[in-house]
Structures are given as C-alpha cells and as structure tokens.
Amino acid sequence: MPKAELYKISVVEGKVLVRVPPQLVGAQTASLDDIQADLHLMDVDYVPEKLLEIYEKTTGDFDYLCDEQTKDFTLQIELTKDESAVFLNIVPPTVEEVPLTEERIYAALKEKDIYQGILDENIKKMISEKIYFEPTMVACGRIPVNGKDGYAEVLFLPESDRPPAGTQFNLREIPMLQEVKVGDELIKMFAATAGEDGFTITGKVIGASAGKEYKIFPGRNTRFNEERTHIIATHDGALCQLGDYLSVEEVKVVDKVDASTGHVRFDGVIKVRGNISDRYSVEGVRIDVAGTVGKSRLRSIGDIRVAQGIMGSMVQAGGSVIAQTITDAQINAAENVIVYDYVINSKVNAGNNLDIPTQHGYADGGTLQAGNLIRLPKVGPPEEFSKEEDEVAELPTTNTMLEVGISLASRKQFNTLLENIQNNFNEFEDKLKEILPLFEQNLSEGLSPEDLDGLVTAGEEASKKSRTIFLENKKIRHQREINHLNETVNGGIVFITGGIQPGTAINVRRMRYNVLTPTSSMAYHYSQNGVQSAPSETMIDGYLKYLLKLPA
Known part of the structure; x- marks a missing residue:
C-alpha cells in the first residue's frame, strides 16, 4: 500500500500537521520510522513524544505536531484595488540566519511590476526597527490634482459688495449702470490652471481635469489689456451687461414718454423716470422704466426692467425682462423673464427661464x-x-398654458446662425485677400487715388463683416449656454411651489399634461412615459442655482 494512504504530513499556515488513519486488523500499518524520516527531510524540529501520541491515536484527523521552522523572511505584498498604494507585511523566519536587506525588498516589488512612488524611508525603517506582522505602506502613486477654475474680480464695485474672491458668479446678477471713465479697470481676470496628472504605483497615468476658464468678454467701448488680464473701459459712460459681455454705453434720461417726447430711440441706455404712455415706442441697448408701461412697444438688445407694471405692451429684449406685473401683454426675451407679482392673460416667451420668485405671486x-x-x-x-376645500369648483377655473422646451423655431434659428457665421467668415477672408496685396503695394510703390478708394471701400466691407461675425457669435454663445442647460434639465421642468388650478395645460418637450384637479407643490418633468409629476420640494433644490438672484 502506498505511504500516502498510510499517513499524511501537511504544513498549513506555518504549522506541521500529521494524519495517521485507523487501520484494519491484519492490514498494512504506517511505519513510525517512515514518518520520522520524512520529517527529517523536511528539517522539522519536533518533540518525539508528541509524534508517538499522534501515531498511537490513529484518529484519522490531522493533528498538530509543531510549528514549521523557517530560515527565510516571507514578504507579503498587497496592492490596493485602485493601485494607488502598496503595503508590505514582513513575516520573519523561526531562525534568522540571513538578515533582510533593502535589495531583497526592492527585488520583490520589481517582481510585482512596482517601480513608481517607492517610499525608501519606510523600507529602511521596517528593516532597522524590525517592523514585523504589521502591513506598512512602501509605495504610493500620486493623486491627480485637478486644475482650479478661472474667476474674475469685479473692480467697478466697492470691495464690500464684490463677490468673494475665487468664486464663480453670474454677471447677470451683478448691479450695473455704474458711471465709469476711459481707462478704468472694470474686471480683473484670473486664468484657470491645468492641474497635475497623477500615477499609479504600476506607472499608469491618472489624468487631471483642467479648470474651466471664467467666461466674460469685452463688448462695446471696452477691451482687454495686452496681457488679457483686465477688461478696460475705452469710453466714458455707464456699464451695461449683455450675456457674458460687458460694455460701456451712453445714457439718455427722460422724465416720461408721451406726446411731449414722441417715440424714443437711442443707441445706449434709456432711463425713463416716469411712465410710458399708450401708442409710443422705445428702443435702446437697455431700457429702465421707473413707472408703468402702457399699450406701447419696447425693444432692446439687452435687458428691459420695469419697476411697476407692463399693461398691454409688446416687449422684445435680447437679454432679460424684469417687471412687477404683466397684464394683457406680449413678452419675448432671449434670456429670462422675472415677474414679482403676477402675469395675467399674457403671452410670454423666455429663451431660458421664467420665474415668479415671490410666495404671493x-x-x-x-x-x-x-x-x-x-x-x-x-x-x-x-x-x-x-x-x-368644500367650496372649490370642480370645473376648470383657469385657461393657462405652461410650456417648457426649446422650440423647433429656436433650433432652426440656431442652425441658421451657424451657417451665417461660416458664410460671413468666408466672405471676410475673401475681402482680406483683396486688401492685403493692395496694402503691400501701397507700402512699396504707392497707390493711385482710384486704388486708394478701392482699398478704403474693401476695408469698410471687411470691417462690417467682422462686426457681423462678432454679433452673431455672441448670439451663438448665448444659445449654446441655454442648450447645455436644456440637456441638464432633460428638456425642461415646470415647478409649482404653491397651488395649481384645474384647466391648466402643461407641455414638456411637446408632450401634454392636463391638470384636472386642484393640486399643490408639484414639479412636472419629462420621462419616457411622457410628462410625470413629483413633489416640487423633492426636486427644486437641485435647480435653484439656474434661476437668477437679482440685486435689490
């Protein structure tokens, strides 16, 4: 019978175990001499009496004989799951014949393909202080350091009113119309940083994310300095904001708009101290009205702000429209519409958000x-x-349509703008090809009066094209910002923080939802199953940052 069937010697976790199974009468039995010979070959230091006890018991189980006598160090190397660090556990031999060296540890790390971030001081300490049975970090990668976002300092505000240094802010929420002079520094720009890449202990690169540049650009009558660190005023006037652009505009102040003034049109900021009467129009870069607006027409490439009510008016703004009340009016704003009291029987279109931020509105x-x-x-x-509750009518009590989502017309207009920019840029390049040879000829040989007139005409046309490209690019930048938010909100969300009456229709991404019963505090959003409703308080906190917080 083979010896493997008569007895078994095993080493488990540094312990020597012996198994001698019971034998039938008359059958071949395990030889104690054979067992001792095998133990001798294994260089096991055991107590003979203990071996005899196991031999005579013949229980068939593995019984503990002694500890294994090792003469070499065991190095247990463990990598973290993300390969960011390596830990070493040193298990010393029973009898230390050869001391542990740094070279031995480095060789063991190399076998595991660990070359980066080795902590030499930790390895030396483990050897000198004999740190055994205590896993210690001996190598670590470098955690990537993401870049910091760029930011701006608002120099035209008093220090106490400026946003905290290093923070991102929305230029639309900053007070405007401050008087500035030529050469005044308006904005100080701080560039974003690229960040530093990290690496794992196996040498894999962990990329860092670069910071985002703060987006604010000089508009009319402003410019960057040569280092592009400051925006500087190039004209006396009042500060004005349009999207991400900061300009300086002239200001026209009128007491009121009526028969005594007629229609008002001004290439700058128009400030009306009183009311705008029926049947008059006002056009400017920005319009501020301290009173009310009657059945008139207002048009601005920037914001239109009315301290009191808009009643029966047609209002069109390239920025935002802010008013106390809106009644029987048509409002179209490229950015936001903000009303503090109420909107009654009006058609209001906001390219970005429509907000009544008060509780009573x-x-x-x-x-x-x-x-x-x-x-x-x-x-x-x-x-x-x-x-x-028992007095509430079951029939519809309102006829209000709420709709969110970028319209097909807006998307078509966006695509048309992209095409126009490309076409105008191509025409601008063609004009430059005409101008440059004539300009070089003028420098070297001089030009005839006819050629000089042609050069001036071509230069004026090229200048017009460049201005057109600049203005259209501003519109594209603004629409892209709105489109990005539209992806974030999955097509749009309607928040009702108070109550909503039956008869209200809600469209989200052209999917309709009819409110049939009085409901309170609901959010209406789009999902694969159509328009869904959820408690407003469970969703709104995540979206408040997208709603403007205007200065008082």
Missing part, C-alpha cells in the same frame, strides 16, 4: 413659455386659493 390665463425652467407660486385666479 401667481399666473392666470395666457401662454407662458420657457426654454428650460418655469417656477410659479400659483396658477389660477387668486380668489380660488382663498376658498374653503
């Missing part, structure tokens, strides 16, 4: 559209919200 009747977010305290007649 409401909307009733008409069509309210926004590219991304609508926030309303209440929808429906205010008297319905003051009724007792």
Whole structure:
C-alpha cells in the first residue's frame, strides 16, 4: 500500500500537521520510522513524544505536531484595488540566519511590476526597527490634482459688495449702470490652471481635469489689456451687461414718454423716470422704466426692467425682462423673464427661464413659455386659493398654458446662425485677400487715388463683416449656454411651489399634461412615459442655482 494512504504530513499556515488513519486488523500499518524520516527531510524540529501520541491515536484527523521552522523572511505584498498604494507585511523566519536587506525588498516589488512612488524611508525603517506582522505602506502613486477654475474680480464695485474672491458668479446678477471713465479697470481676470496628472504605483497615468476658464468678454467701448488680464473701459459712460459681455454705453434720461417726447430711440441706455404712455415706442441697448408701461412697444438688445407694471405692451429684449406685473401683454426675451407679482392673460416667451420668485405671486390665463425652467407660486385666479376645500369648483377655473422646451423655431434659428457665421467668415477672408496685396503695394510703390478708394471701400466691407461675425457669435454663445442647460434639465421642468388650478395645460418637450384637479407643490418633468409629476420640494433644490438672484 502506498505511504500516502498510510499517513499524511501537511504544513498549513506555518504549522506541521500529521494524519495517521485507523487501520484494519491484519492490514498494512504506517511505519513510525517512515514518518520520522520524512520529517527529517523536511528539517522539522519536533518533540518525539508528541509524534508517538499522534501515531498511537490513529484518529484519522490531522493533528498538530509543531510549528514549521523557517530560515527565510516571507514578504507579503498587497496592492490596493485602485493601485494607488502598496503595503508590505514582513513575516520573519523561526531562525534568522540571513538578515533582510533593502535589495531583497526592492527585488520583490520589481517582481510585482512596482517601480513608481517607492517610499525608501519606510523600507529602511521596517528593516532597522524590525517592523514585523504589521502591513506598512512602501509605495504610493500620486493623486491627480485637478486644475482650479478661472474667476474674475469685479473692480467697478466697492470691495464690500464684490463677490468673494475665487468664486464663480453670474454677471447677470451683478448691479450695473455704474458711471465709469476711459481707462478704468472694470474686471480683473484670473486664468484657470491645468492641474497635475497623477500615477499609479504600476506607472499608469491618472489624468487631471483642467479648470474651466471664467467666461466674460469685452463688448462695446471696452477691451482687454495686452496681457488679457483686465477688461478696460475705452469710453466714458455707464456699464451695461449683455450675456457674458460687458460694455460701456451712453445714457439718455427722460422724465416720461408721451406726446411731449414722441417715440424714443437711442443707441445706449434709456432711463425713463416716469411712465410710458399708450401708442409710443422705445428702443435702446437697455431700457429702465421707473413707472408703468402702457399699450406701447419696447425693444432692446439687452435687458428691459420695469419697476411697476407692463399693461398691454409688446416687449422684445435680447437679454432679460424684469417687471412687477404683466397684464394683457406680449413678452419675448432671449434670456429670462422675472415677474414679482403676477402675469395675467399674457403671452410670454423666455429663451431660458421664467420665474415668479415671490410666495404671493401667481399666473392666470395666457401662454407662458420657457426654454428650460418655469417656477410659479400659483396658477389660477387668486380668489380660488382663498376658498374653503368644500367650496372649490370642480370645473376648470383657469385657461393657462405652461410650456417648457426649446422650440423647433429656436433650433432652426440656431442652425441658421451657424451657417451665417461660416458664410460671413468666408466672405471676410475673401475681402482680406483683396486688401492685403493692395496694402503691400501701397507700402512699396504707392497707390493711385482710384486704388486708394478701392482699398478704403474693401476695408469698410471687411470691417462690417467682422462686426457681423462678432454679433452673431455672441448670439451663438448665448444659445449654446441655454442648450447645455436644456440637456441638464432633460428638456425642461415646470415647478409649482404653491397651488395649481384645474384647466391648466402643461407641455414638456411637446408632450401634454392636463391638470384636472386642484393640486399643490408639484414639479412636472419629462420621462419616457411622457410628462410625470413629483413633489416640487423633492426636486427644486437641485435647480435653484439656474434661476437668477437679482440685486435689490
């Protein structure tokens, strides 16, 4: 019978175990001499009496004989899952004949393909202080350091009113119309940093994310300095903001707009101290009205701000429209519409967001559209919200349409702008090809009066093309910002923080939802199954940062 069937010697976790199974009467038995011979070959230091006890028991189980006598160090190397660090555990031999060296540890690390970030001091300490049975870090990668975002310092505000240093801010939320002089430094720019890549202990690169540049650009009557670290005023006037651009504009102040003034058109900021009467139009870069606006027409490439009400007016703004109330009006704003009290029976279209930030405000009747977010305290007649529950009518009490999502017309306009920019740029390059040879000829040989006139004409046409490209690029940049937010909000969300009355229709990404019963505090958003509703308080906190917080 083979010896493997008569007995078994095993070493488990540094312990020598012996198994002698029971034998049948008359069958071949394990030889104690054979067992001792095998133990001798294994260089095991054991107590003979203990071996005899195991031999005579013949239980068939593995029994402990002694500890294994090792003469060499065991190096246990463990990598973390993300390969960011290596830990070494040193298990000393029973009898230390050859001391452990740094070279031995380095060789063991090399076998594991560990070359980067080795901590030499830790290895020396483990050897000199005989740190055994205690896993210690002997190599680590470098954690990537992401770049810092760029930011700007608002130099035209008093230090106490400036946003905290190093923070990102929305230029639309900064007070404007401060008087500035030529050469005044308006904005100080701080560039984003690239960051530093990291690496694993096996040498793999862990890329760092670069910081994002802060986006603010000089507009009309402003420029960058040569180092592009400051935006500087090139004209006396009042500060004005349009999207991410900062300009300096002239200001025209009128007491009121009526028969005494007629229509008002001014290439700058128009400030009306009183009211705008019916049947008059006002056009400017920005319009500020301290009173009310009647059945008139307002048009601005920037913001239009009305301290009181807009009643029966047609208002078009390239920026935002801010008013106390809107009644029976048509409002179209490329950016935001903000109303503090109510919107009644009006058609309002905001390219970005439509917001009534007050608790007492409401909307009733008409069509309210926004590219991304609508926030309303209440929808429906205010008297319905003051009724007792048993007095609430079951029939629709309002005829209000709420709609979010970028319209097909806006998307088509965006694509058309892209095509126009490319076409205008190609024409601009063609004009340059005409101008440069004539300009070089003028420097070397001089030009005839006819050629000089042609050079001037070509230069003027090229200048017009460059201005057109600049203006269209501003529109593209603004629309891309809105499109990016639209992806974030999955097509748009309607937040009702108070109550909403039956009869309200809600469209999200052209999917319709009809409100059939009085409901309170709901958010309406798009999913694969159409328009879904959820408690407003569970969602709104994540989107408040996209709504403007205007200065008082």
